[in-house]
Amino acid sequence: xxxxxxxxxxxxxxxxxxxxxxxxQKVHDQIAIALRDGKKVNLSFLNVESLTSAFLNAAIGQLYxxxxxxxIKAGLSVKDMSNxxxxxxxxxxxxxxxxxxxxKRFKKAREEVLEDGDDNQNS
Amino acid sequence: MDMxxxxxxxxxMCAAFGAILYKVERKTNTVxxxxxxxxxxxxxxxxxxxxxxxxxxxxxxxxxxxEYKMFKRQEDQSFASYVExxxxxxxxxxxxxxxxxxxxxxxxxxxxxxxSHSRTKMGIFSCGQFFPRMNHLDFSVTDLxxxxxxxxxxxxxxxxxxxQAINWAMEGxxxxxxxxxxxxxxxxxxxxxxxxxxxxxxxxxxxxYWELSDGKVYMKAFSxxxxxxxxNIEINTADTNSYCLSSEIRSEDVF
Numbered sequence: 070x071x072x073x074x075x076x077x078x079x080x081x082x083x084x085x086x087x088x089x090x091x092x093x094q095k096v097h098d099q100i101a102i103a104l105r106d107g108k109k110v111n112l113s114f115l116n117v118e119s120l121t122s123a124f125l126n127a128a129i130g131q132l133y134x135x136x137x138x139x140x141i142k143a144g145l146s147v148k149d150m151s152n153x154x155x156x157x158x159x160x161x162x163x164x165x166x167x168x169x170x171x172x173k174r175f176k177k178a179r180e181e182v183l184e185d186g187d188d189n190q191n192s
Numbered sequence: 193m194d195m196x197x198x199x200x201x202x203x204x205m206c207a208a209f210g211a212i213l214y215k216v217e218r219k220t221n222t223v224x225x226x227x228x229x230x231x232x233x234x235x236x237x238x239x240x241x242x243x244x245x246x247x248x249x250x251x252x253x254x255x256x257x258x259e260y261k262m263f264k265r266q267e268d269q270s271f272a273s274y275v276e277x278x279x280x281x282x283x284x285x286x287x288x289x290x291x292x293x294x295x296x297x298x299x300x301x302x303x304x305x306x307x308s309h310s311r312t313k314m315g316i317f318s319c320g321q322f323f324p325r326m327n328h329l330d331f332s333v334t335d336l337x338x339x340x341x342x343x344x345x346x347x348x349x350x351x352x353x354x355x356q357a358i359n360w361a362m363e364g365x366x367x368x369x370x371x372x373x374x375x376x377x378x379x380x381x382x383x384x385x386x387x388x389x390x391x392x393x394x395x396x397x398x399x400x401y402w403e404l405s406d407g408k409v410y411m412k413a414f415s416x417x418x419x420x421x422x423x424n425i426e427i428n429t430a431d432t433n434s435y436c437l438s439s440e441i442r443s444e445d446v447f
Contacts, residue, residue, distance in 0.1 A: 168365075
């Protein structure tokens with residue numbers, strides 16, 4: 070396996086306001102592609118000024134609907150985050166783990182991921 | 193609309209007022225506000241509200257207003273710029289760096305919540321006002337969407353009253369979200385912040401009224417429904433809490 074790739078949140082969002090769920094989705098998509106390819110991801114929050122749970126839920130929380138905790142732990146790392154932002158991310162991760170413990174939600178999330186995959190293949 | 197009896201209007205409430213008037217206008221009506229008392233007219237001219245009703249905007253000399261503005265659901269980034277523009281460098285210098293960051297993030301959480309849950313097609317309205325003598329900063333976000341009661345009752349399959357439904361949404365990690373993206377944290381973070389700040393949250397949705405102040409929750413039912421949801425937060429700007437965590441979190445422990 071090659072070394073980790075760096076995904077820069079600032080570059081994807083275009084500025085330091087990481088508040089929108091849609092922007093979080095773009096970050097998520099980059100991470101998910103890399104993890105599916107078996108690559109390790111180093112996610113940089115350099116120059117990020119504001120973070121919301123909505124952004125982090127979309128960017129990272131939803132990964133727990135597709136990947137196991139072990140896969141995420143082994144494949145994803147974060148850097149350039151303040152202690153407060155790390156605390157927020159930790160809460161988002163804990164909430165996501167809890168959220169996907171509900172089998173109905175997990176099943177629905179998996180189905181949506183598979184449907185998205187089909188759409189991508191058909192497009 | 194005859195405003196002759198309105199001798200005071202909390203400027204942040206322009207969010208709710210403007211939303212209602214917008215809904216009226218969408219039914220092919222023209223709205224005019226007449227007989228405005230001088231004080232009310234001045235503040236509503238300064239925050240840009242009356243610009244929507246054929247008046248000129250007045251200069252906000254003391255920098256205490258947060259402009260009245262309408263956003264589409266997808267305009268999170270515009271909302272972020274609006275917050276930045278309206279809070280930075282204005283007459284709100286007392287807030288510590290940590291408090292300001294928390295306040296920004298609270299406003300974003302409220303906006304995100306309205307954008308993701310309301311299903312509104314008529315936009316999201318916001319407005320704020322700084323009350324320097326009272327050390328309060330009030331900020332309101334209103335949507336004309338389905339309301340909290342409908343969302344919660346559809347999800348929980350219960351028949352909760354509007355105020356019970358708001359209370360459900362504000363408790364624990366409760367969320368009506370289903371699907372790929374988890375939720376249920378934004379309002380919890382907001383609630384924790386407001387308690388620590390000794391501020392206030394007021395929510396009106398349908399016939400329900402819910403308030404958190406002095407760490408306690410108050411609820412009541414109105415006789416008539418509000419056509420959507422409005423959230424008002426009141427921040428204590430004299431708060432000296434640092435909002436910095438005392439314990440260090442290691443990035444490798446996050447996942």
